[in-house]
Amino acid sequence: METQKMLYLSKKDVERVDLPMEMIIQALDEAFKEKGLGKVEMPPKPGIHTMPDAFIHAMPAAVPSFGAAGCKWVSGFPENYKKDLPYINGLLILNDPETGIPLSVMDCIWITAMRTGAATAVAAKYLANMDSNTIGVLGCGVQGRTNLEALKIIMPELSEVKAYDISQDAANAYAEEMRAKTGLDIKIVNTPKEAVENSDVIVTAGPILKEPNPAIEFDWLKPGVFASPVDFDSYFKKSAFEGCEKFVTDDREQCLYYKSLGYFQHISEIYADLGEIAAGSKPGRENRDERIICANLGLAIDDMVTAIKIYRKAVDNNIGTWLEL
Template sequence: MKTQKFLYLSKSDVEKVDLPMAEIIDTLDQAFIQKGHGEIEMPPKPGIHTAPDAFIHAMPAYIPSLGAAGIKWVSGYPENYKKSLPYINGLLILNDPATGMVLSVMDCVWITAMRTGAATAVAAKYLANLDSKTIGILGCGVQGRTNLKALKIIIPGLNNCIIYDIYEKAAIKYSEDMQEETGLQIKIAKSPKEVVENSEVIVTAGPILKEPNPVIEGNWLKPGVFASPVDFDSYFKKSSFLNCDKFVTDDTSQCLYYKSLGYFKHIPEIYADLGEIAAGIKPGRKSRDEKIMCANLGLAMDDVAVAIKIYKRAKAGNIGKWLEL
């Protein structure tokens, strides 16, 4: 038997491929349509939990239309910043669906950052008012950045961004970086309330906490708002969940699984899975004034769909290192 090799892509190799955000959004949109039609294999993610509010998750998925099969093994440790380590870390393995052989092992940090922003943008495509002008970002870290970048592609008329972070330094750095990257006017708010009351699109991206201390009241939400709680229910109070006309999630079974673990205690009845909306099985936004929240929990299919594209581009561009199994 011949020696089997796989392509190893480090964090900088993955970044070098530089898959454009617009392509990632389109790839995920197609994946959600297929999910809506039941064409994707993706069991709910199992995880282990070695420290309070920390997780290490296994996320497998098979997407037949892309010929993509793989698994992400990803950790999230909220206290890592105290050791100058990143919050999110991990690796993704891609397998050949025909033989099961390992095609590639790659760092998953860039993919996680980009695909989460892209998934918010897919939700916004169906659920936001696409002529929105003002966006609010709570939590000015990695997700605060990629979500803004992705939403500006789907809602190009966005021109004002109001931000909040408990660390002022983080907010200042964000405003400098993102103003340059997106061309948006960025204003640092004094409170989460100021952000929410003035935004048509809202992304919350602080740390996910099992016992959160949420602050966003239902009556702060503007008519017509679209909200993406990337940090689950850490920012939104029960009243804000209940004040939404539609509550959508990227995967109903996963959302209910998280609920069984103690997250999302106060969510209303789930209106739809994002895949059902993307596939046209259920309508998305029906009127200008609807308040809609879409909780994307992060799906293995998002990662695997992006990873296969990165693998193909890296292979064609001689990026990465071939290693023996």
């Protein structure tokens, strides 16, 4: 029998492949449609927890229309910044859907950063006012960056960013980098309230905490707002969840599972799963004034459809190291 080989893609290799954000948004939009039509396989993610507020999750999924199957093994450790390490780390394995043989092992930091921003953009496509021009970003780290990059693509009229972070240095670095990257007017604000009030779009991307101390009140939210709490329910108060006209999530089952673990205690009824909206079985935004929160928990389908495109582009461009299995 012939010796099988798989392609190893380091963090630098994945970054060199440089899949454009536009392609990732498009891939995720298609993946959500497939999910809404019941054409993907994705069991809820199991996890282990070795430190308070930390997780290591297994995220398997198959998306047949993309020829994508595999599993991401990803960790999130909120205290890592003290050791100058990223919050999110991990590896992703892609398998050949016809033989099960591993095709590739790749670092998943870049993929997680980009696909989460792209998932916010897909949600915004269906749930935000497309002529939105002001965004509040709370948490100016990796996700604060990729969410803004993706939203700028889907909302061309976006012009003003109000950036808040508990670290002044993080906010300054964000403003400088994202001003240069996006050309947007980025103002640093000193309180969460200033970032939220009068914003058309809100992204919260601080740490996910099991016992959060949320700040955002319902009456801070402008009619018509679209909010993406990338950090789950760490920032939004009960009044905000209850007052919004629609609460959407990327996966109903996963959201209810998190609720059973103690997260999302104050969400109102789940209006829809993003896949149902993308596939057209439920309407998204129905008028300009609806306040809508879409909590994307991060799905393995997001990772697999991004990873297969990275793998194919890496093969075409001779990026990575072939290893014997």
